[in-house]
Amino acid sequence: MLRAFGNHNYRLWATADLVSVTGTWMQVLGLNWVVLSRTGSATSVGISVLLSTLPALLLSPWAGALADRVSPRRIVLTAECAHLLLALLLAFVVWRGLPLAAIYALTALSGLVGTFGGPALGRFASQVVPREDLGNALAWNSIVNSIGRVLGMSVAGVLVAVAGEPVLFLVNAASFVAVIGTIAVMRSGEFHPIDVSAPELTGVRAGLTYLRGRRALLILFALGFVLSGLGRNYQVTMAAMAEGPLGAGAAGYGVLSSVFAVGTVLGGLLTARLRELTIPLLLGAAAVTSLLQAVSGYLPGMLGFAAMILPIAAGAVLIDTAKTTRLQLDSAEGMRGRVLAVQGMVAAAAGAVGAPLLGWLCERLGPPQALAVAGLGTLAATAVAALALRSVRQPAAGPVPVSPVPAAAAS
Numbered sequence: 001m002l003r004a005f006g007n008h009n010y011r012l013w014a015t016a017d018l019v020s021v022t023g024t025w026m027q028v029l030g031l032n033w034v035v036l037s038r039t040g041s042a043t044s045v046g047i048s049v050l051l052s053t054l055p056a057l058l059l060s061p062w063a064g065a066l067a068d069r070v071s072p073r074r075i076v077l078t079a080e081c082a083h084l085l086l087a088l089l090l091a092f093v094v095w096r097g098l099p100l101a102a103i104y105a106l107t108a109l110s111g112l113v114g115t116f117g118g119p120a121l122g123r124f125a126s127q128v129v130p131r132e133d134l135g136n137a138l139a140w141n142s143i144v145n146s147i148g149r150v151l152g153m154s155v156a157g158v159l160v161a162v163a164g165e166p167v168l169f170l171v172n173a174a175s176f177v178a179v180i181g182t183i184a185v186m187r188s189g190e191f192h193p194i195d196v197s198a199p200e201l202t203g204v205r206a207g208l209t210y211l212r213g214r215r216a217l218l219i220l221f222a223l224g225f226v227l228s229g230l231g232r233n234y235q236v237t238m239a240a241m242a243e244g245p246l247g248a249g250a251a252g253y254g255v256l257s258s259v260f261a262v263g264t265v266l267g268g269l270l271t272a273r274l275r276e277l278t279i280p281l282l283l284g285a286a287a288v289t290s291l292l293q294a295v296s297g298y299l300p301g302m303l304g305f306a307a308m309i310l311p312i313a314a315g316a317v318l319i320d321t322a323k324t325t326r327l328q329l330d331s332a333e334g335m336r337g338r339v340l341a342v343q344g345m346v347a348a349a350a351g352a353v354g355a356p357l358l359g360w361l362c363e364r365l366g367p368p369q370a371l372a373v374a375g376l377g378t379l380a381a382t383a384v385a386a387l388a389l390r391s392v393r394q395p396a397a398g399p400v401p402v403s404p405v406p407a408a409a410a411s
Contacts, residue, residue: 002272004137009128009186016182018144018151023175025152027087030160030168034094035103044100051104052111056348059115061204064341067119068207068334076124077183079117084176086110091169115344122340126328127191135277135325142317143268150261194333207338215392217331217339219385224323225346226381227286229354230374231293232316234260236355237371238309240362246302259306263313270314271321279389282322286382289315294375297368 004010035048067075086106093102129137156168211217238260242253271277289312296308324343331339361370 003133004129004140007129007133007190009190010133010137012182012186013125013128014140014144016179017141018148019175019178021145021148022152022155023172025149026156026159026168027090027172029153029156030094030165031090031103031107033160034165035100038100048104048107050352051108052114053348053352055108055112055115056118056344057352059112060119060341060345060348061207061338063116064119064338065204065207066116067123067337067341070120072120072124072127072337073183075120076117077180079113079120080176080180080183082113083110083117084173084180086113087169087173087176091166091173094169095166118344119337119341122328123194123337126336127193128186130192131329134328135274135321136272138321138325139268139271139274139317142271142321143265146261146264146268146317150258194336204338207335207342210332210335211339211342214331216389217327219388219392220323220327221342221346223286223381223385224343225350227319227378228347228350230358231289231378233351233355233358234309234312236358237297237362237367237374240359240367240370241297241305244362244367245297246305248302252302255302256306256309259309260313263310264317266310267314267317268321271318277322277325279322279326282319282326283382283386283389285315285318285322287379289319290375290379290382292375294372294379296375297371 005014031048032045035045038044086109090103090106092098093106125137125141126134159167159171235257238256239253242248242256246252248255274281292308292312292315296305296312299305299308327339327343328336358370358374361373364370365373
């Protein structure tokens with residue numbers, strides 16, 4: 001269960017990741033609150049979220065191509081320094097009460113930096129553990145992210161009342177200092193380097209050509225889009241259930257959000273215990289989670305709905321971790337950055353499409369019926385994916401021309 005922590009560099013990375021995720025969620029809460037308090041408009045908050053995700057939708061393939069060619073450590077350090085500067089600028093802008101346009105601009109720039117840093121972060125994180133521990137490391141990353149989210153939101157709620165919004169951005173800036181310092185003290189001799197693409201295969205077109213020949217990866221992307229779009233936007237359906245059939249209001253939504261967070265931690269712990277994350281395991285978890293979602297809205301009262309939310313959240317972590325593990329291990333090392341970039345783009349697109357669609361379904365059909373339709377839809381997509389994967393003879397992760405990177409260069 002703790003295999004990944006047997007690696008010195010991973011222990012450092014997990015600690016830094018917890019600090020960074022906590023700071024990030026503090027900034028997310030602070031940013032949303034600043035925009036909402038200034039405008040009184042949820043639409044304005046939505047615009048801020050859109051600006052942060054738009055770069056991922058437009059530029060992810062180029063970010064992945066860069067990550068496959070350049071040392072991921074260099075990109076990560078550059079991105080962390082840029083995030084540090086942007087967090088400081090946000091603190092200044094909010095402190096001085098500068099126009100909302102400045103906040104929007106910095107939000108878009110943060111999204112741009114995150115887009116180019118994301119694939120490199122994925123490649124770098126896979127270098128701090130050997131291949132056989134990657135799935136375990138990804139499971140613990142999910143746990144760290146869940147804990148960091150709860151800590152960040154909780155601490156931010158206290159700090160924003162006591163010290164004001166700019167402090168949240170300053171704390172987030174400090175979290176990037178912690179990450180930069182951690183990377184600097186990692187043992188270069190204990191990295192597990194992965195290959196980079198040969199010069200003739202570093203572009204976006206080469207990555208798309210590679211993916212066209214990898215039907216299994218394309219099926220996983222398509223399944224991930226449906227599962228994320230219809231089965232991961234629970235912030236929409238939980239709010240609709242709390243406000244509608246459950247009659248629990250904002251307090252009930254907060255309770256459900258807490259239950260969901262606990263479920264993600266339990267799912268991470270369960271996933272970390274598994275020795276191998278396989279495609280059949282992914283499909284089985286997707287099928288069970290889909291069935292639970294389909295019936296969740298019809299169970300009586302708050303307790304019944306919460307009882308379904310817990311295993312659904314746990315299943316979501318298992319599915320996402322298994323999918324990410326397979327996408328990395330079943331693709332060529334020299335293409336991994338582009339594969340991770342496409343995964344990020346698919347996730348962003350699923351959120352952009354799925355959240356409004358679920359909201360529309362809740363308004364047209366009612367929240368319980370919307371959950372049933374979405375659950376049956378993801379169940380059907382899982383069945384189709386299972387049949388499609390059975391017909392695919394998965395080639396080996398290569399061969400793809402690569403340029404080996406020695407451990408010292410990779411770090």
